[in-house]
Amino acid sequence: MSNTDFVLAVEDLTVSFDGFKAIDKLTLYVDRGELRVIIGPNGAGKTTLLDLICGKTRASSGSIKFKNQEMSGLQEHRIVRAGIGRKFQTPSIYENLSVFKNLEVSYPKGRSVFGALAFTCDDEVRARIEDVVRDIGLADQLNAEAGLLSHGQKQWLEIGMLLMQDPELLMLDEPIAGMSVRERELTAELLQRIARNRSLIVIEHDMEFVKRIAHKVTVMHQGKILAEGSMDKVQNDPRVIDVYLGH
Numbered sequence: 001m002s003n004t005d006f007v008l009a010v011e012d013l014t015v016s017f018d019g020f021k022a023i024d025k026l027t028l029y030v031d032r033g034e035l036r037v038i039i040g041p042n043g044a045g046k047t048t049l050l051d052l053i054c055g056k057t058r059a060s061s062g063s064i065k066f067k068n069q070e071m072s073g074l075q076e077h078r079i080v081r082a083g084i085g086r087k088f089q090t091p092s093i094y095e096n097l098s099v100f101k102n103l104e105v106s107y108p109k110g111r112s113v114f115g116a117l118a119f120t121c122d123d124e125v126r127a128r129i130e131d132v133v134r135d136i137g138l139a140d141q142l143n144a145e146a147g148l149l150s151h152g153q154k155q156w157l158e159i160g161m162l163l164m165q166d167p168e169l170l171m172l173d174e175p176i177a178g179m180s181v182r183e184r185e186l187t188a189e190l191l192q193r194i195a196r197n198r199s200l201i202v203i204e205h206d207m208e209f210v211k212r213i214a215h216k217v218t219v220m221h222q223g224k225i226l227a228e229g230s231m232d233k234v235q236n237d238p239r240v241i242d243v244y245l246g247h
């Protein structure tokens with residue numbers, strides 16, 4: 001297929017689990033600098049789509065191009081190195097390390113936690129940590145033990161750990177689940193801030209939140225795209241109301 005300006009071009013993607021198509025000939029394009037939100041009922045295939053893009057699950061057929069490079073079939077670490085970061089639903093931070101250390105060990109030079117801890121913190125790493133910690137709103141908590149942070153702060157720290165790798169495309173699966181109203185507001189601001197110089201794909205259910213952050217919304221249903229466009233457009237689409245928003 002021809003080259004495109006899209007950061008991500010997913011074409012005819014299909015994955016079957018014992019004959020059941022969790023993703024069914026799905027085609028999706030994401031622009032550079034775009035903040036895309038994916039919504040849809042439980043079981044629609046949203047998480048599976050992210051699993052396919054980040055290489056956790058292998059596609060049955062179809063193509064996933066990141067900056068015109070085929071990602072489908074590559075190992076997860078190769079996809080990370082290409083510039084795709086992915087946050088899972090449960091945060092995986094090092095609870096007994098400080099915020100600073102959590103960010104330091106996430107800097108791409110360290111191959112293992114061990115290697116990264118032994119690795120001396122040069123100016124480059126320190127500068128990156130300072131940038132990231134400002135983005136995630138934890139500048140005052142640099143020396144705090146990660147385990148003592150609030151639920152929301154832990155989520156932001158994990159986003160920060162992904163930002164240490166400076167991904168061009170960052171994917172977040174239900175990032176505000178379990179957050180307070182205030183934490184949700186701060187997360188909306190955080191995502192808008194980090195989308196200024198990278199692309200984001202966010203899966204979310206909270207429609208107020210979606211409205212605040214989305215450049216464009218993709219509605220998934222039964223492994224396919226049901227509707228796509230502005231929040232206004234999809235919200236008023238009778239098919240979307242029928243399978244998702246009406247409930």
Ligand code: ADP
Nearest residue numbers: 017018022040041042043044045046047048049
């Ligand atoms: P969503 O995130 O939209 O709620 P999922 O992507 O988690 O949906 O799941 C889509 C469908 O695929 C569900 O029916 C789920 O049970 C199924 N599924 C996901 N992963 C697997 C797997 N590894 N093996 C079998 N079925 C799976």
Ligand code: MG
Nearest residue numbers: 046047048173
């Ligand atoms: Mg899911």
